[in-house]
Amino acid sequence: MSALIAQQSTQLAQPNAQDDGDALALRYGAEVSLRGARGLGLSVAPVREADDVVFEAAVGGLNLGAADERFVVCNAMVRDDKGPVRYGDVVGLRSRLARGRCLGVRDAAFAGEDEAPAFRRALVGAGERWEVLSAADAGSAAARGAAAPRRGDVVRSGDSVNLRAPRAGDAYLRRRAGAAGADDAAELGRGGADGPGADGAWRLAAAGAPHWSRWLDDRPYLSGAFGAWASRAVEVGGAGAADDFERDLAEDVLSALGGREGGRVRRAVGDGRLAVDDGNVKPEQLPLLELARRCVPLGDAFLKCRAFCRGAARYERGRCAHAAAAKLREVLREYLVFVAQLETVVRSGKGGLARLAATCRDASVALDALVAACAAVDAAPAGGAVVDALADAARDARDADAKRVLTSLAEAAAAPYLQALRRWCVDGQLDDPYGEFCVAEDVDAEKTAVARDYNASYWDERFTSDAGKAAGGAVKSHLAKVLTAGKYRVVLRDAACSGEDNELEATWAALTPADVVEDAAGRLARAIDQAYAASAAELKAVLFERERGLEKLRVLKRFFLAGQGDFLANFLDLADAELRKPAQKASPTRLAHLLAVALAASARGEGAVIEGLRLEPALASRDLRAHLDAIHRHEGADDDDAVVTETPLLAVDAFVLDCRAPWPAALLLSRRSVVKYQLAFRRVFRAKRVERRLLSCWTDQQASKRWCGRGATRSALAPAFLLRQRMLHFAQSLVFYATSDVVGARWAGLEEELRRAPHVDAALAAHDAFLDAVLRDLLLANHRLLGLVADLERSCDRFCDAADRFSEAALDAATAAARRAGVAPGARAALAETTLTAALPAYVDGVRAAGASWRRLAGQFVDALRAECRVQRGSHLADLLARLQDHD
Numbered sequence: 065m066s067a068l069i070a071q072q073s074t075q076l077a078q079p080n081a082q083d084d085g086d087a088l089a090l091r092y093g094a095e096v097s098l099r100g101a102r103g104l105g106l107s108v109a110p111v112r113e114a115d116d117v118v119f120e121a122a123v124g125g126l127n128l129g130a131a132d133e134r135f136v137v138c139n140a141m142v143r144d145d146k147g148p149v150r151y152g153d154v155v156g157l158r159s160r161l162a163r164g165r166c167l168g169v170r171d172a173a174f175a176g177e178d179e180a181p182a183f184r185r186a187l188v189g190a191g192e193r194w195e196v197l198s199a200a201d202a203g204s205a206a207a208r209g210a211a212a213p214r215r216g217d218v219v220r221s222g223d224s225v226n227l228r229a230p231r232a233g234d235a236y237l238r239r240r241a242g243a244a245g246a247d248d249a250a251e252l253g254r255g256g257a258d259g260p261g262a263d264g265a266w267r268l269a270a271a272g273a274p275h276w277s278r279w280l281d282d283r284p285y286l287s288g289a290f291g292a293w294a295s296r297a298v299e300v301g302g303a304g305a306a307d308d309f310e311r312d313l314a315e316d317v318l319s320a321l322g323g324r325e326g327g328r329v330r331r332a333v334g335d336g337r338l339a340v341d342d343g344n345v346k347p348e349q350l351p352l353l354e355l356a357r358r359c360v361p362l363g364d365a366f367l368k369c370r371a372f373c374r375g376a377a378r379y380e381r382g383r384c385a386h387a388a389a390a391k392l393r394e395v396l397r398e399y400l401v402f403v404a405q406l407e408t409v410v411r412s413g414k415g416g417l418a419r420l421a422a423t424c425r426d427a428s429v430a431l432d433a434l435v436a437a438c439a440a441v442d443a444a445p446a447g448g449a450v451v452d453a454l455a456d457a458a459r460d461a462r463d464a465d466a467k468r469v470l471t472s473l474a475e476a477a478a479a480p481y482l483q484a485l486r487r488w489c490v491d492g493q494l495d496d497p498y499g500e501f502c503v504a505e506d507v508d509a510e511k512t513a514v515a516r517d518y519n520a521s522y523w524d525e526r527f528t529s530d531a532g533k534a535a536g537g538a539v540k541s542h543l544a545k546v547l548t549a550g551k552y553r554v555v556l557r558d559a560a561c562s563g564e565d566n567e568l569e570a571t572w573a574a575l576t577p578a579d580v581v582e583d584a585a586g587r588l589a590r591a592i593d594q595a596y597a598a599s600a601a602e603l604k605a606v607l608f609e610r611e612r613g614l615e616k617l618r619v620l621k622r623f624f625l626a627g628q629g630d631f632l633a634n635f636l637d638l639a640d641a642e643l644r645k646p647a648q649k650a651s652p653t654r655l656a657h658l659l660a661v662a663l664a665a666s667a668r669g670e671g672a673v674i675e676g677l678r679l680e681p682a683l684a685s686r687d688l689r690a691h692l693d694a695i696h697r698h699e700g701a702d703d704d705d706a707v708v709t710e711t712p713l714l715a716v717d718a719f720v721l722d723c724r725a726p727w728p729a730a731l732l733l734s735r736r737s738v739v740k741y742q743l744a745f746r747r748v749f750r751a752k753r754v755e756r757r758l759l760s761c762w763t764d765q766q767a768s769k770r771w772c773g774r775g776a777t778r779s780a781l782a783p784a785f786l787l788r789q790r791m792l793h794f795a796q797s798l799v800f801y802a803t804s805d806v807v808g809a810r811w812a813g814l815e816e817e818l819r820r821a822p823h824v825d826a827a828l829a830a831h832d833a834f835l836d837a838v839l840r841d842l843l844l845a846n847h848r849l850l851g852l853v854a855d856l857e858r859s860c861d862r863f864c865d866a867a868d869r870f871s872e873a874a875l876d877a878a879t880a881a882a883r884r885a886g887v888a889p890g891a892r893a894a895l896a897e898t899t900l901t902a903a904l905p906a907y908v909d910g911v912r913a914a915g916a917s918w919r920r921l922a923g924q925f926v927d928a929l930r931a932e933c934r935v936q937r938g939s940h941l942a943d944l945l946a947r948l949q950d951h952d
Contacts, residue, residue, distance in 0.1 A: 087446045088220040088380050092145045092155075094499075095134045095271035099127050100239045101262050103275070104248060108132040108159045108183060119162035119183035123239045123248035129272030131161045140193045152215035153196050154230065156188035168192035169229055169252060181229075181237060181250050194227040194237065199265040221270045221380045226260050236260035272497070273379040310352050314410050314417055317356050320363035321403045321424070323370065355417040359424040365431040369396055372438035382446035382500035383480035384535075388454060391476035392434070395469055402427065433457065433466035437473065447500030448535030451478045455536070455581045471581070478577035481535050485580075486572045489546060489595040490565075492553025494527075502534040503527055503547055527551050538583035538592065545596040548825060552599035559606060559728050568598055600823030607824060611729045614818060617831070620733070623663070623679060624721055624741040625807045625838070626748045626799075635662035636756055643716035647683050650715035655681040659721075682722040687713060688746045689854055692844060716753060721745055731824065732831065740835040747842045748802050754857045755795040757864045761788055764871045784867070784911045787918060791860045794922070797947045798853070805940040806841040810834055841940050849932060852925040859921060863914050870907045922948075 090096060098106040105125035109132075111118050125133035135157040139145035149155065157167040162183035168191040169181055185192060198213040219225065227237040235252040238260055253260060269276070319325065369392060375381070376389035406423060409415045437457035444453045454474035461467040484501050487493045494505050506526050529547040534540045571591050579588040607613040621627040636643075639658040642650055659681045684691060720742050725733040817830040843849040929945045 086148075086218060086220060087382070087385070087444075088222070088378060089218045090137065090149045090221055090268065090270065092137055092139045092147060092149060094137060096137050096157075096268055097125070097127055097129070097133050097135070097271045097273070099267035099269065099275065100248075101265070102248075103127070104239070105133050106135075106237075106250060106266070108162050110162075119159065119165060121167055121181045121183065121250035123250055127275065132159075134161075134271040135159055135167070138188060140188045149196065149219040150215075151196055151198050151213050151217050151219060151225075154193045155196055156192050157194065158186075158188075159183055166192040167194070169232055169235075181252065190231045191229075193230055195230055196268075197226040197228055199224040199226045199260075219268060221268070221273060221378070222276045223268055224265050225268045226264050227266060236264040237266070238264040270380050276378060309349055310416055311410075313352055313356050314420060317359045317363075317417070317420060318403065318407050318410065320360050321366065321406070322400065323363060323367050352417055355421040358421045359417075362424045362428045362431060365428065365435045366396065366399060368435050369431070369438055372442060375442065380446075380498070382450070382498035383484075384447055384450040384477040384500060385441065387480055388441060388450060388473050388477040391473050392438075395434070395473075399427075399431070429463045430466040430469060433461045433463060433470060437470055445500075445532060446498060447533035448481060448502055448539065449532060450500075451481055451535035451581060458581075474581045475577040478535060478580040482575060482577055482580050485539065485546070486575070488550040488553075489592060489599075490553070490568060490572055492550055492555075492557045492599075494550070500533060502530055502539060502543060503550060504530055527554070536580045536583060536588070538586075538588040539580070542589055542592045542596075545592050548823070549592070549596040549599045552596075552603040552824065555728050555731065556599065556603055556606065565598055568594055596823075603824050604821065604827065607728065607732055607827070608818070611732075613729060613732050613827075614815065616725065616729060616733060617814075617818075619679075620723065620741055621807065621811060622666075624723075624745040624748075626752060626803050627807065627811075631662055631666035632749065632752050633756075634665050635659060636753065638662060643714070643719060645715050646712040647685075647715045647718040648712070650683060650718075652681065652683060655683075655715075655719070678724045680722045680724070682720050683715060683718045684720055684746075685713075685718070687717045688743070688750065689850065691743070691746075692847075692850070717750070719749065732828065737831065737835060740839060743844055744807075744835075744838055744842055747844060748799070750857060751795060751798045751802060754860050755792070755799050758788060758792040758795055758860060761864050761867045762792065764867060781908075783908070783915060787863065787911060787915045788867070790922075791863060791918065794856065794948065795860065797944065801940070801944045801947070802842055805943045806838055809940065810837055810841075846932065849925070849928055852921060852928060856918070856921050856925060859914065859918050863911075863918075866907065866910050866914070 100106065100123055103126075104123050105127040107122050107125035107130075109120045109122040109124075111120055127133060136159075137149060138156045138158055139147075140154045140156045158164060159167070164186045165183035166185060166188055167181055167183055168185060168189070170184065170191060196219060198217075213219075213223070229235050229237065229252060232252055234254055236254075238251055238253040240249045240251040240253075240263070253264060267275075373389045373393050373396070376385040376392075406420060410420060437454055440453040440457055441450050444450055451474055454470055454477055458467050458470035458474055461470055481501070484495045487495045488501070488503060494501065494503060496503070496505075504527070506528070527547060527550065529543050531540060531543060534543050534546075539546060571594055575588060575591060579585070583589055618627075623631055626632055635658065638661060639655060642654055642658065659679070663679060723733065723738050723741070811834075814830060814834040817834075818827050821827040821830060839845060843853060926945065926948055929941060929948070933942050933945055
């Protein structure tokens with residue numbers, strides 16, 4: 065333990081100790097401020113030029129944490145780096161106030177006074193890169209016993225740095241004095257032999273952190289943690305009476321116990337510890353010196369605790385460390401009262417060094433435990449780790465007084481943590497200005513992105529948990545519930561639905577910091593469970609009662625998953641001509657109008673729900689297979705970029721429904737869920753379209769029977785009738801399988817799971833599982849089966865096209881010829897049969913080739929389907945296989 069204490073005391077004496085886990089270390093993604101000369105900080109100054117707003121870099125901020133003084137530091141070389149910032153790194157400084165733009169220079173070459181840094185681009189390019197160099201004074205660093213920072217060392221909050229622009233050579237970011245009455249400006253300046261000078265030095269600190277005076281580090285004697293001096297040349301005499309020597313030595317020891325040097329008790333050279341000078345001492349006085357040496361470590365422990373209080377008072381350490389330091393200062397005041405009582409005893413002549421050493425020996429146990437606890441806290445990150453470090457130290461303490469003191473410190477540190485926990489779980493407010501709570505917020509996340517971006521992660525990543533900052537066993541074991549309860553409260557507050565719960569408030573008001581440190585009675589765990597259950601029930605009621613979530617899902621089932629067949633039938637009848645056009649020539653406005661007519665005819669009195677969902681038509685830039693291939697290649701789920709294909713994409717293959725839901729219903733119908741509905745819709749819509757074309761072909765074939773009679777012509781058309789029937793059976797089986805076997809069979813289970821879901825996350829998981837199962841059963845996850853289905857449907861389209869051409873070339877031509885010849889309607893059959901007989905050979909040959917291709921593809925599909933059924937035992941694919949085999 066002594067080695068650990070010595071190590072931590074060295075770190076306390078050296079504020080620039082480099083440790084990746086240092087609570088003062090600056091990390092990428094954090095907001096920082098830059099304080100320049102005269103205490104003024106770098107800020108953003110918007111200037112309107114023409115039709116745009118240009119954001120210039122000024123030096124006029126007062127470092128009060130305003131938005132124009134906050135900059136997000138990002139690694140210019142490694143994207144999304146969250147590690148510590150180190151000297152020598154190349155960073156970017158992004159301002160949220162400047163619309164996410166980064167501080168940079170415009171020209172590739174240094175342009176002198178004409179080049180002024182500004183916020184122009186959001187990308188971190190060559191002009192937006194800044195190299196972080198140390199601007200610390202080597203002399204002041206040596207004075208406080210610390211080494212000057214080197215490349216690779218961690219940059220700590222409050223360090224003085226230079227920012228060099230690699231694109232501009234040796235130019236540095238500097239302050240330029242403004243004219244009378246004007247603010248200072250930022251510029252690029254050349255560095256001299258001694259660097260960029262005072263105007264190029266910037267104090268890099270966490271945004272909002274108050275100024276930490278340099279003399280607290282550069283003049284350590286005044287801060288109460290003075291280091292070792294190079295030498296002491298004071299002569300201390302040893303002559304005199306033994307009583308006088310003992311009395312003087314006792315006075316020195318009392319001074320040492322109060323953290324001050326005396327005549328013989330001085331700071332040792334090198335390690336900075338208090339030591340007793342044994343020069344010029346008589347042999348009979350050596351026992352007294354030994355007694356003094358036993359007392360001095362208590363003064364060392366006091367100095368280390370006082371140095372910890374000073375360091376823990378830094379803004380960046382967080383409220384838990386602040387509270388622990390405040391409580392420790394109270395303990396140290398009691399210690400100073402104890403030293404004053406010892407002084408009274410010694411000066412009254414009632415005790416000498418022997419009594420002083422015995423008293424110090426008893427007191428050193430508790431103070432040594434405090435030193436070890438301070439060392440553990442100083443090595444721990446902020447937040448819950450501080451509470452846990454003090455709680456562990458209290459449990460390990462063997463002395464009753466030490467256990468009591470450490471327990472009081474742990475409870476003091478847990479008090480602000482409990483307050484933040486209560487506000488999060490009960491009110492949904494993240495009160496965490498120091499970033500020490502176990503829940504973190506991504507302020508860049510937008511809740512509206514859930515409804516428009518497939519990859520939006522608002523619900524999953526706007527609030528995230530950090531087990532390393534969880535305090536106590538109860539919070540650690542219930543961390544998921546803590547995170548979820550707060551997220552629910554945030555949504556309820558945004559939806560203006562969160563009311564007061566007196567019972568919940570009373571439960572949390574009865575909690576004490578001791579419940580966080582050691583939840584022996586389980587009160588904190590029960591409070592978290594209660595908060596989670598209350599918020600979950602309330603949010604589920606909002607989504608499924610006020611927002612009519614289940615009704616909205618039923619609307620999507622009817623219109624996206626063909627749960628109501630008349631909608632697709634009406635729309636295909638109305639928009640058939642428009643859907644036959646190439647996608648680039650189809651009119652979205654006309655399709656929207658026709659869709660509105662079809663929805664109005666099929667809404668069944670639920671227009672309010674449909675209107676709230678905003679069902680809209682859209683034309684994708686690629687067909688379904690290309691869309692799925694793009695998803696598998698991780699190119700994105702939305703079809704924003706045009707895709708060049710060999711054949712023009714028809715509107716019928718590009719048509720898709722779109723749906724946008726308002727907040728908070730967008731949680732249930734996020735963009736990711738809507739895209740899954742769209743994929744299923746395109747598969748069902750394609751199958752329904754093929755079925756309707758084959759039905760139309762059946763109608764034409766029935767009409768042709770009236771013209772061809774019962775002779776050889778009708779016998780020649782029999783293979784076409786048979787092939788059409790097989791294709792129609794396949795298409796109808798596929799539609800029935802999709803709508804009944806897949807969607808219909810799984811929908812009842814989804815509704816039951818949604819009703820039984822204890823909270824919203826369970827409902828969202830059930831909904832996602834339903835969509836994934838539907839997509840899987842619709843063969844969208846099986847590339848081979850989906851490809852065979854697409855080939856079979858294309859074969860059906862080619863057959864229908866050939867049948868349409870035959871009807872147009874034969875029947876329509878025969879009718880026109882009969883009309884021109886003046887043949888009576890009753891005598892047209894012979895003329896029609898003659899025309900059909902002439903066009904029949906080519907058509908029959910085409911049917912024969914199409915039939916052979918169909919049988920080959922159908923056999924491959926049945927074989928592949930049979931093999932898949934062996935893999936997916938008990939799936940709905942067996943029903944489709946049985947239906948197709950029975951027909952064969």
